[in-house]
Amino acid sequence: MVRALPQDTYRVEAVADETAALAAIAREAPQVVVFSVPPKGGQDLTRRLRGGANAAEAYLLAVVEATPANKELSNLITAGVHDFMRRPFADVELLERVKAPERLLRWSRSVSKPCAFDFSAALDVGSLRSWRNLGSLVAEDLGEMAGQAFAVTPGWPTHHPADALCASIPMSLAGDQLELRLSLVADAGALAWLRATLLGDPAASDDAARDALRELANTAGGALKRAALAEGITLTTGIPRDDTASRFPGKHLCWSLKLEAGAGCLAVVGEIRNRSNERISAAQLAEGMILAHDIRSEGGVLIVPAGSRLTATSANRLAAMLGPRYFLEVAPAA
Amino acid sequence: MTARVMVIDDSMLVRRQVSAALKTPGYLVTEAIDGVDALEKLAGLTDMKLIVCDVNMPRMNGIELLERLSAQGSVVPVVMLTTEGQPELIQRARSLGAKGWIVKPFKPEFLVATAAKLAPLGS
Numbered sequence: 001m002v003r004a005l006p007q008d009t010y011r012v013e014a015v016a017d018e019t020a021a022l023a024a025i026a027r028e029a030p031q032v033v034v035f036s037v038p039p040k041g042g043q044d045l046t047r048r049l050r051g052g053a054n055a056a057e058a059y060l061l062a063v064v065e066a067t068p069a070n071k072e073l074s075n076l077i078t079a080g081v082h083d084f085m086r087r088p089f090a091d092v093e094l095l096e097r098v099k100a101p102e103r104l105l106r107w108s109r110s111v112s113k114p115c116a117f118d119f120s121a122a123l124d125v126g127s128l129r130s131w132r133n134l135g136s137l138v139a140e141d142l143g144e145m146a147g148q149a150f151a152v153t154p155g156w157p158t159h160h161p162a163d164a165l166c167a168s169i170p171m172s173l174a175g176d177q178l179e180l181r182l183s184l185v186a187d188a189g190a191l192a193w194l195r196a197t198l199l200g201d202p203a204a205s206d207d208a209a210r211d212a213l214r215e216l217a218n219t220a221g222g223a224l225k226r227a228a229l230a231e232g233i234t235l236t237t238g239i240p241r242d243d244t245a246s247r248f249p250g251k252h253l254c255w256s257l258k259l260e261a262g263a264g265c266l267a268v269v270g271e272i273r274n275r276s277n278e279r280i281s282a283a284q285l286a287e288g289m290i291l292a293h294d295i296r297s298e299g300g301v302l303i304v305p306a307g308s309r310l311t312a313t314s315a316n317r318l319a320a321m322l323g324p325r326y327f328l329e330v331a332p333a334a
Numbered sequence: 335m336t337a338r339v340m341v342i343d344d345s346m347l348v349r350r351q352v353s354a355a356l357k358t359p360g361y362l363v364t365e366a367i368d369g370v371d372a373l374e375k376l377a378g379l380t381d382m383k384l385i386v387c388d389v390n391m392p393r394m395n396g397i398e399l400l401e402r403l404s405a406q407g408s409v410v411p412v413v414m415l416t417t418e419g420q421p422e423l424i425q426r427a428r429s430l431g432a433k434g435w436i437v438k439p440f441k442p443e444f445l446v447a448t449a450a451k452l453a454p455l456g457s
Contacts, residue, residue, distance in 0.1 A: 145439035198347060208346060215345040219438055222417020229420060239392055313394040
């Protein structure tokens with residue numbers, strides 16, 4: 001078998017028994033293992049080989065007797081064999097069987113459908129289904145919160161004064177240096193509805209109305225975050241805050257959510273922008289910053305995962321733990 | 335009979351909604367605006383039977399509060415009430431002793447049923 005494999009293409013090591021095979025596999029982590037199946041116990045041998053150190057990714061090629069029972073072949077495959085060949089075999093057959101994993105790899109690449117995201121390239125948030133359907137996504141959760149349905153139409157509301165109340169929630173992809181911002185703009189009718197329905201007091205103060213709108217933005221952010229998670233993207237959510245509707249002069253991703261009962265209208269606005277991360281000393285960590293990378297101990301134990309938004313508590317704790325000479329990359333506080 | 339519940343959320347609207355839902359069946363509610371505020375208030379209250387806590391809050395978030403409570407050996411059951419749904423975060427809360435995870439927007443009756451299970455009135 002060794003002679004059948006060209007030495008300029010393959011580095012081949014031959015061993016005589018199972019113990020030596022397991023040791024060689026553990027030492028060399030081979031890509032292909034060719035082994036003879038004994039008359040009895042072939043399935044167990046396969047399992048032991050497969051379970052050995054550095055064997056999990058190896059392509060296992062079993063050499064079987066001329067007329068193995070179908071059940072035996074089936075058991076070998078179940079135990080982890082990729083392919084088998086019968087004795088006697090020609091050198092060329094062995095060579096072609098050993099080449100099989102390379103062919104499989106090429107075939108797999110050629111037929112693989114494009115994945116949802118090319119992680120080697122910058123993330124295109126616009127391609128996220130959850131981002132494209134932001135208006136409906138938000139309307140569904142807000143409708144559940146308010147116990148009332150919204151009619152969703154794309155675009156900015158026709159009669160939306162620039163001084164309408166606005167709240168935003170920042171969301172980040174620190175690893176991709178992107179910041180998303182989701183804003184809700186409420187006109188006078190929506191504010192009246194918000195006071196009467198959510199706050200239960202038509203005369204509720206402006207502070208209470210602002211707080212309620214911030215919570216609506218928080219709920220909207222949660223809806224987007226969970227939908228993005230289902231698409232494999234983990235967004236870090238910030239703290240909702242008051243904003244100004246007049247800062248939307250240009251084109252943004254926008255939907256109008258019209259209250260079906262009443263005259264109010266909410267605008268849902270989505271923005272994406274690039275935001276460079278900063279490299280800072282651990283002593284400069286502060287509330288609102290988002291870690292771009294995992295923080296691990298010297299032993300490799302994960303202390304805080306990438307994407308974590310720092311609070312004052314965690315910023316102080318990390319600063320004390322890491323010390324001022326430790327530098328790390330963060331997305332600045334939104 | 336009644337039982338005392340702490341509601342921790344930086345949103346006044348949520349505190350108000352949760353308090354209203356829990357007061358109806360007879361719970362006594364203490365409110366806190368974040369983890370720091372909660373720890374200060376908990377230090378002066380010995381009859382707390384349940385904590386309902388947000389995750390994303392300024393100063394000290396809900397997970398950090400769970401860490402503190404766990405380190406203190408607190409046995410008060412905690413239910414997280416949040417817009418978050420990240421499995422790793424839920425698992426982290428669970429490992430720190432959280433008894434439940436409710437995703438906002440929440441149904442008041444579900445919250446009350448959870449409270450009744452963890453802190454029965456009259457217990």
